[in-house]
Amino acid sequence: MDHCDVLIIGTGAVGSAAMYYLAERGVNVVGLDRFPVAHDKGSSHGQTRIIRLAYFEHPNYVPLLRRSYELWKDLEEKSGNQLYSETGIIQIGPTDGEIVTGVKASAQEHGLEIENLTASDVTSRYPGFMVPEGMEAVFEKRAGFLKVEQSIKAYIKLALNYGAELHTGVSVDNWKRSSSNGIEVTTNRGVFSADNLIITAGAWAKDLLRPLNLNLTVARKPLFWFESDRTYDIGAGCPAFFYETPQGSFYGFPSIDELGLKVAEHTSGDPVLDPLKVDRTLHKTDKAKIDGFIGSHLSKMHDPRMTDHKICMYTRSEDEHFIVDSIPGSPHVNFVAGLSGHGFKMASVLGEIMADLAINKSTNHPIDFLSSKRFIQ
Ligand SMILES: Cc1cc2nc3c(=O)[nH]c(=O)nc-3n(C[C@H](O)[C@H](O)[C@H](O)COP(=O)(O)OP(=O)(O)OC[C@H]3O[C@@H](n4cnc5c(N)ncnc54)[C@H](O)[C@@H]3O)c2cc1C
Structure with a gap:
């Protein structure tokens, strides 16, 4: 049986980062994953992920976000890859809606720079975007996107350079505490x-x-992804965007290559009972909703041709905030779960936190608000 200091089940976004921060500190770490590095079967594929600082979801995330930005920059330097592109983000929604009030609350509490834009400011600065009647726009300059698969590959490569071990094609069935106070993990390739x-x-x-x-x-x-007018090119200064509308929240990225503008819905999503069997065929209703959003909010997209699509998965907690904790009574077993469709941008700091918890059983990062205790009576 192979024995190591730390075993990681799942080397996607957070697991690959954890593997790196452990290996970098000289820890004997082994990662296990059912799929190859940076695969497209989970929640971390599709080219890009938005990162932003004035966090509408809750101001408590801002210190974690500040550290995430630092860690992504460090990863870029160490890997020699450009992973982050700063495009700014325009967020548009009802004045009293979740997004606009949330962005302002985070900005105020943490002294972050944001700009309120009128509808005519938006039309002259970002001519591809409409601000519907009764909605308001806020712009944050210190935002943009991360390359999702490239970031995971960079973490894994550096972790392996530091001596980490990775086993792909390994499906974990279960884990238990062993008689010697350690952990045993049963897989299709034996016990670790x-x-x-x-x-x-x-x-x-x-x-x-x-x-x-x-x-x-x-x-x-x-x-x-849709064929798009030059207005939406990253080179033309097009920002990332997020809209809160009566039909749901939608977001997107400037065009960075021949695939064009990327657009998706943040809200809703069909339930998935078995993530290994998620339905990857595209339904007419999937596209109809996006077409409806584009038609009424992106003024220079006229019945655009779809160039590609992907199916991904969100894992939502009950309150859509992350769960970062150890198993009660087992400080040797730590986990991150329920990233609820907004976790990639913080995969870097979450990996660092997992490394802290595995080594020290504590972290200086402020994660009490993400404890599982909020769900356990
Ligand atoms: C369409 C879409 C858009 C998104 N947009 C954004 C965004 O703009 N900004 C943002 O911050 N976040 C965004 N997110 C969320 C973010 O991408 C995810 O929260 C994050 O990438 C998930 O990382 P993870 O490490 O939890 O999961 P994953 O990266 O999926 O990793 C989990 C890994 O565990 C492995 N695994 C699981 N069980 C086993 C087992 N039993 N045995 C072996 N291996 C196992 C899997 O194979 C997988 O590799 C988006 C998500 C989606 C789906």
């Missing part, structure tokens, strides 16, 4: 043992965290 376990299993977390009985729901999330 370790002093510490990190569970970063994305859409598959619920089963592996069975003792906690967390209410994690997985949703099928289509995303689309």
Whole structure:
């Protein structure tokens, strides 16, 4: 039986970062994953992910976001890859809606720079975007996107350089505490043992965290690319965008290559009972909703041709905030779950936190608000 200091189940976004921050600190770490590095079967594929600082979801995330920006920059330097592009983000919604009030609350609490834009400011600065009647726009300059697959590849490559071990094609069935106070993990390739376990299993977390009985729901999330006018090119200064509309929240990225503008819906999503069997065919209704959003909000997209699509998965916690914790009574077993469709931007700091918890059983990062205790009576 292979034994190591720390075993990681799931080397996607957070697991690959954890593997790197452990290996960098000289820890004997082994990662296990069912799929190859940067695969397209989980929640971390489709080219890009938005990163922003004035966080509408809750101001408590801002210190974690500040550290995430630092860590992504460090990863860029160490890997020699450009992973972050700063485009700014325009966020548009009702004046008293979740997004506009949330962005302003985070900006005020943490002294972040944002700009309120009138509808005519938006039309002259960003001519591809409409501000519907009764809506307001806020612009944040210190925002943009990260290259999702390239970031994971960079973490894995650097972790391996530091001596980490990675086993792909390994499906974990379950884990248990061993008689010697360690952890035993049973897989299709035999049993692995370790002093510490990190569970970063994305859409598959619920089963592996069975003792906690967390209410994690997985949703099928289509995303689309469309042929687009030059206005939406990154080179033309097009920002990332996020809209809160009566039909749901939608977001997108400037065109960075021949695929064109990328657009998706943040809200809703068909329930997925078995993430290994998620329906990857595109339904007419998937596209109809996006077409409806584009037609009424993106003024220079006229019945655009779809160039590509992908199906991805969100894993939502009950309150759509992350769950970052150890298993109660088992400080040797730590996990990240329920990233609820907004976790990639913080995969870097979450990886660092997992490394802290595995090594020190504590972290200086402010994560109390993400504890599983909020769900456990
Ligand atoms: C369409 C879409 C758009 C998004 N947009 C954004 C965005 O703009 N900004 C943002 O910050 N976030 C965004 N997110 C969310 C973000 O991408 C995810 O929260 C994050 O990437 C998930 O990382 P993870 O490490 O939890 O899961 P994953 O990266 O999916 O990793 C989990 C890994 O665990 C492995 N695994 C699981 N169970 C087992 C097992 N039993 N045995 C072996 N291996 C196992 C899987 O194979 C997988 O590799 C988006 C998500 C989607 C789907």
